[in-house]
Amino acid sequence: MRSYVLLGVFIVGYIVFLPVMDGYSKARLADRDIRYIPHKELIEVSSLEFRNIVSDMLFLNTLSFVGGRTQSKEDLETWGWLYKTLDASSYLNPYNMDPYFIAEGFLTWHGKMFRETNSLLERGMQYRTNDWIMPFFIGFNYYYFLNDPDAGAKYIEQAAQRPGTSRTTLIALASRLYVQSAQTELAIALVKDDSEKTKDENLRIAYQARLNALYARLYVEQAVEAYKKVYRKNPASIDVLISKNYLSKKPISSEGGEFFLDKDGRVRTAIEIRIEKRAQMYR
Amino acid sequence: MMNIIFLARITFKGIIRERLFSVLVLVALFLFFVTPYLTALAPRQGIQVALDFVMSTVSFAGLMLAIFLGSNLINRDIDKKTLCSIITRPVSRLQYVLGRFLGIGTVLLFSTLLLVIFGLFSFYITVHFFNSQGESPNWFLFGINFFFNIEMLLILVAASFFISSISTSSFLPLMFTIGFYFTGESIAKVKALLESSKTIELNAILKMIVSAAYYIFPNLTLFDFKTSAAYNLKVPALDLLLIFFYGTVYTVILLILTINIFNKRDIA
Numbered sequence: 001m002r003s004y005v006l007l008g009v010f011i012v013g014y015i016v017f018l019p020v021m022d023g024y025s026k027a028r029l030a031d032r033d034i035r036y037i038p039h040k041e042l043i044e045v046s047s048l049e050f051r052n053i054v055s056d057m058l059f060l061n062t063l064s065f066v067g068g069r070t071q072s073k074e075d076l077e078t079w080g081w082l083y084k085t086l087d088a089s090s091y092l093n094p095y096n097m098d099p100y101f102i103a104e105g106f107l108t109w110h111g112k113m114f115r116e117t118n119s120l121l122e123r124g125m126q127y128r129t130n131d132w133i134m135p136f137f138i139g140f141n142y143y144y145f146l147n148d149p150d151a152g153a154k155y156i157e158q159a160a161q162r163p164g165t166s167r168t169t170l171i172a173l174a175s176r177l178y179v180q181s182a183q184t185e186l187a188i189a190l191v192k193d194d195s196e197k198t199k200d201e202n203l204r205i206a207y208q209a210r211l212n213a214l215y216a217r218l219y220v221e222q223a224v225e226a227y228k229k230v231y232r233k234n235p236a237s238i239d240v241l242i243s244k245n246y247l248s249k250k251p252i253s254s255e256g257g258e259f260f261l262d263k264d265g266r267v268r269t270a271i272e273i274r275i276e277k278r279a280q281m282y283r
Numbered sequence: 284m285m286n287i288i289f290l291a292r293i294t295f296k297g298i299i300r301e302r303l304f305s306v307l308v309l310v311a312l313f314l315f316f317v318t319p320y321l322t323a324l325a326p327r328q329g330i331q332v333a334l335d336f337v338m339s340t341v342s343f344a345g346l347m348l349a350i351f352l353g354s355n356l357i358n359r360d361i362d363k364k365t366l367c368s369i370i371t372r373p374v375s376r377l378q379y380v381l382g383r384f385l386g387i388g389t390v391l392l393f394s395t396l397l398l399v400i401f402g403l404f405s406f407y408i409t410v411h412f413f414n415s416q417g418e419s420p421n422w423f424l425f426g427i428n429f430f431f432n433i434e435m436l437l438i439l440v441a442a443s444f445f446i447s448s449i450s451t452s453s454f455l456p457l458m459f460t461i462g463f464y465f466t467g468e469s470i471a472k473v474k475a476l477l478e479s480s481k482t483i484e485l486n487a488i489l490k491m492i493v494s495a496a497y498y499i500f501p502n503l504t505l506f507d508f509k510t511s512a513a514y515n516l517k518v519p520a521l522d523l524l525l526i527f528f529y530g531t532v533y534t535v536i537l538l539i540l541t542i543n544i545f546n547k548r549d550i551a
């Protein structure tokens with residue numbers, strides 16, 4: 001009987017003591033909030049055959065970070081920690097797609113770690129061979145954040161080759177990026193190649209429309225190049241090209257209205273300018 | 284042969300009587316409660332995380348059983364004089380070792396199967412009621428993973444028997460088996476890391492030690508198919524055959540060494 005009384009006293013004492021300990025452990029946790037992570041190779045060796053679970057645990061750590069702190073501006077060290085943790089998590093288990101999504105969602109937009117994110121996504125692309133989203137994210141990062149439409153187009157083209165995606169959309173997107181990086185011939189080759197491969201008549205019609213627009217652009221670009229060779233300067237407008245007989249008539253893009261030349265002599269359409277302006281607003 | 288089967292049965296019954304079933308139920312309950320929690324935190328690949336967790340927990344439970352049962356059994360038989368009463372009967376030492384080994388093997392098979400059933404149940408509940416996302420796993424490789432997991436555990440048991448045959452205490456086999464497992468799981472990675480590292484300069488002795496350990500200890504990472512099962516990766520049939528052969532040869536070598544040493548040991 002006496003022992004039960006003693007047990008009861010201790011249980012009550014424990015319950016009373018719990019909130020105190022809770023506060024203490026939270027304070028201690030905050031104290032220990034040094035964002036340190038060992039080398040991924042060391043983690044791999046020490047996680048033995050349980051590396052997938054260790055990878056999941058590392059990923060969970062990043063979730064608590066993402067859930068709690070996205071509103072405040074983090075310092076470089078903290079973003080570095082997030083990158084290293086996601087790197088270790090995806091190193092231990094490169095097949096899990098969640099770390100790549102967190103990287104794309106936070107390391108780029110908030111942490112401004114574009115190249116680091118791409119290096120993680122490259123790993124995802126290497127292991128998740130049937131997943132189109134990895135090369136798509138890399139392509140997007142190159143185009144949107146790193147201002148490199150050429151590299152962006154290459155990755156989006158690779159994304160289009162992978163199963164489970166809207167191939168036509170990605171091919172069209174890649175071809176636009178090639179155009180933006182002044183590689184219209186490459187864009188034509190890409191669309192033409194895919195158009196020849198497809199057995200779907202509707203797709204072929206869509207591709208043909210895109211090809212027509214690209215050929216029209218190429219026609220203007222070639223005229224600009226010919227003019228530059230002779231006059232050693234950019235033509236002021238499309239009308240100048242027509243007046244000097246480099247173009248027979250004012251070409252129209254089937255996708256974006258009339259062509260015009262910007263101050264650098266690049267061939268543009270009104271719709272392209274609108275899209276670029278909108279993209280800049282979100283940057 | 285009858286003696287071996289008889290000893291295996293005694294071993295199996297003896298271990299089951301030691302409340303093994305309660306331990307397994309505890310592990311199953313752990314699986315049951317933690318799997319949904321972990322899966323809920325994985326937004327896109329809940330199915331994979333749930334399966335990873337089930338496979339890892341079952342592996343861990345098997346690992347604990349193999350290490351503690353394997354390193355304890357022979358020395359306990361010697362301490363409690365059970366061995367004397369067994370080998371005074373028409374049972375050879377070879378039959379004793381093989382019987383005990385087969386008995387532990389049966390326990391490992393039984394507990395793995397039981398935990399896999401519990402694990403699949405908690406996996407089903409998690410995926411069904413928490414609507415987990417993810418790719419469909421490879422159930423054939425899921426089975427293969429446990430087959431090779433048991434083979435790996437048998438290597439550990441054989442290693443613990445080997446050290447038990449030369450040791451007089453239970454502590455040494457326990458430490459050796461744990462070390463054996465750690466080395467087997469990491470030596471291939473350590474060797475590759477040391478060789479590829481530009482910052483660590485390998486001295487000749489360290490290189491020799493790592494190389495020796497690499498060839499003496501088995502590469503236990505080969506027996507792990509958790510990732511392949513969860514993410515539906517292709518594994519060539521020839522690889523499976525080679526790994527099975529590798530594991531069997533290593534186990535047989537350890538058992539032959541154990542029996543030879545055990546035959547010469549003075550048990551009184």
